[in-house]
Amino acid sequence: MPELPEVETTLRAVAPVLIGRTIESVNVLRPNMVNNHPTFAKTLKGKTVLGMKRHGKYMWMELSGGLNLMLHLRMSGRLGLRKLKDTPLSRERIRFEIGNDLVLVFNDPRTLGRLWIIEGNDVYKDPSMKALGPDALTLTEEIFLERLKKKRGTLKSLLLNQSFIAGVGNIYGDEACFIAKIDPRRKVIGLSMIERKRLYKAVIKTLEQGIYNSGTSFSDFADLFGKPGQNQHSLMVYGRGKKNCRVCNMLLESTKIAQRTTVWCPGCQK
DNA sequence: ACCTACCTGGCC
């Protein structure tokens, strides 16, 4: 589930809690979700969280000792804050004891989420970080247009490509195309300058709205304390295939693009 | 530009 708005929502909630705290112990319940198990837990023990950052859908803790702990929620991961005495939730995969009886929990039904340690101060030397395009939220129109000029292929595929811009996924990609009034099946090369500028504004607007609504919650996403986001109520096309368009009432169409279900309105999007 | 694998769980 988590795309940029959900990761940002998570980060805004968790950063103030974590910064300044020390990781007292780490319990890895799913070894395949971390790198270098079993030294992972040992390396983190006793490290203090100095800061937290995000780029696209990746977030990380800057730790004392010149380490960074990267977190990627992938499809169904989320963070939770629990008390030591609370009964563990059924899908807790990694637990961090952070003092004052508090436990930071990485909860992930599908276990596709990943946590890994990067040594040194530069997280961008990491292969997956190195491959990322600019963060979609802080992207200027000038840079967006410049990067778009060099690309070809199908619009929806490009929006999903994290090396183009980082942070857009299947939900916000479809929503951005709707807001821009552009058919997601279009070839990038055929987009007019007016459409390109509309697309830029639509991407930013869609992501900002997602953050404003504390993310989109279908089944898994929730904030630190289990409260779901509200953006699912504002979606125009995602998850609405064969339903009526909220603007023109035509039936929404859907197909697969880049192996992902894509929904659009044949009336509103040209 | 495809395809598959990684996993679990909900829904039909």
Place this chain on the structure above:
DNA sequence: GGCCAGGTAGGT
């Protein structure tokens, strides 16, 4: 039982 799901990586 089969299909679907917010993502990424690795292969051809």
